[in-house]
Amino acid sequence: MAAPTKKKSVLFICLGNICRSTMAEGIFQHLVKTNGLTDQWEIDSAALGDWHNGVPPDDRTMRTLKKNGITGYKHLGRQIKKADFHDFDVIFGMDEDNMRVTTSRTLRRCTSSATELATIFSRIQTNFFHPDHRPDVKV
Template structure:
């Protein structure tokens, strides 16, 4: 889905290095949560990569296996790289680690509306960095990412609803 075309919708973009593990898991989790809350039509949600290594391809097989195991079966995504328009189209762009945020700050155009945040700042367990499971061989690493981003997304949504006028 593209960025926020409608000013009435809230919009979030989830970023990780390659858009095959952490950010698609987070996008799928966020979409699942807002769908269950009956809020899907109030949001524009997407995910993208810092780099272009996997553009046009699917998420990692372990990502999809984890989502299915956790009950999210209809998620579809084609990897894409962040672009300049994203900084104007999304309210918040979430990075998964400090390097993502540094990279985002390096490419963010002056005057763009997007707020850059680390998703982990919302973790009630105070685990700031959402670790990249790509290089490990354990499916449990992907499941840990899933559980971590569930906590963060739920806490973020709770804060947004608390701050709403």
């Protein structure tokens, strides 16, 4: 019997974890679910600061997700922690400042290479966004 495969894991971060990182998490969860890959992924989001710990995503984030057919997303804001750098294969900052702060805190390099990450997203995009179905995102 083959050993169980470790899930791939991704963490999206921004300043407060109520807008951009939660939007990215919700969209990524939706893509993974749509492609039947839920059992292969661990997906989360976090903040650089602690201002919104325990707070749900901003109403505008939730409305935008809903307008684009993504419902049922739930999350309570949390701050990034030291263990995240070990626990997640890939950490995405929502802008350059987020990445600069995050990389200055990194204690261990992520295990996924840029090539592996590009391959993962290419597969998801290919399976989700068919040439004759490119959804418009309504903001």
